[in-house]
Amino acid sequence: MRPPEVLVRELSAQAGSRLKHLSRNGRYRCTRQRAMILLCSATGMSAPEIASTVLSDESHVRKVIHDFNERGFGALDPD
DSSP states (O other), rough: OOOOOOEEEEEEEHHHHHHHHHHOSSHHHHHHHHHHHHHHTTTTTTTHHHHHHHHHOOHHHHHHHHHHHHGGGGGGGGO
């Protein structure tokens, strides 16, 4: 199996808990989906696997991961 080409940065326990909470209870659907993308990435899933899981496309998954790695939790807010 080929390693994932893009991964979310290492998450602290607190950040992981916050993402779990947002993936279930986020106010906006896009926030819940983005949090789920990041949690999947933290487990080592590849972009195609994550896209299939969250019913999105690979380019969106990569964008969310890169954006979170640069901006942090601000990347989860609706644009």
